[in-house]
Amino acid sequence: MRNIPSAIDAIAAIFKGYLPRIFQARGWVLAGLTLTPLIVVWVVMIFDSTPNPARTSLELYHYGYGQIALPIIAIVAAPSCISEDLEQRTLPLMLARPAPAWTLPLAKGLLWFAWCAMWLTVTVALMPFVGLDPYSVPRKILALVLTHWAQLGFASLLLWFFKRGTLWAILFFYIWDPMVRVLPPALQRLTFTHYLESISISRYSGKAVINLFAQIQITTPLWLCVIILLAIGALAWGITGFRLMRMPVGLAGRETEG
Secondary structure (H helix, E strand, O other): OOOOOOOOHHHHHHHHHHHHHHEEEEEEEEHHHHHHHHHHHHHHHHHHHOOHHHHHHHHHHHHHHHHHHHHHHHHHHHHHOOOOHHHOOOOOHHHHHOOOOOOOOOOHHHHHHHHHHHHHHHHHHHHHHHHHHHHHHHHHHHHHHHHHHHHHHHHHHHHHHOOOHHHHHHHHHHHHHHHHOOOOOOHOOOHHHHHHOOOOOHOOOOOOOOOOOOOOOOOOOHHHHHHHHHHHHHHHHHHHHHHOOOOOOEEEEEEEEO
């Protein structure tokens, strides 16, 4: 009878086994997606003096990253966490290994999260060169990293449960989430943007909202934002792992639908 390793040992083994994949094409694409908005703004500011660097840096942070780059990074990284194994029918081989099944999506998710979090941290740390207040950098790093954790887990969960999970993720990130400006206060808390802005203590909206539909922007305390974002990611990986544990080892692809 095979000895089943502990969860920590299984996660460490998966980390070690999948680490080389971080340095393949997808990993460097994610690094490029993270750095590109900052580099573009940097180059523009060199050749065209900006009258208000502080406003430009906030636009870069909230619009360039919060609304555009961060969701793209989550959508690009999410398939490599677990859904690609299901589509490529390699999942039964991994489930046959003597390790707790629920550790597989969590370990792979943590690996890709750590890679993207590192580049997000570097990016925000460089933003003072384009006008960002240096004293706001720690909270803005925390906001981006925690939001990425929640978005990556959420996107992975959608890809795991739906054939067109990418489409649902796009609709949520780019249609529902930007509506935080016009949503009632209770519904604002159902958007990632709300928590990103609450943690970073700043907002940016490039378009004026029609007064008839505009709602009062609310702020959630830092400690509660941290708990909620961590819980969203943990819950997403937990649900994925629970379904994986209940899946017959021989099933993959279409046979698992329904």
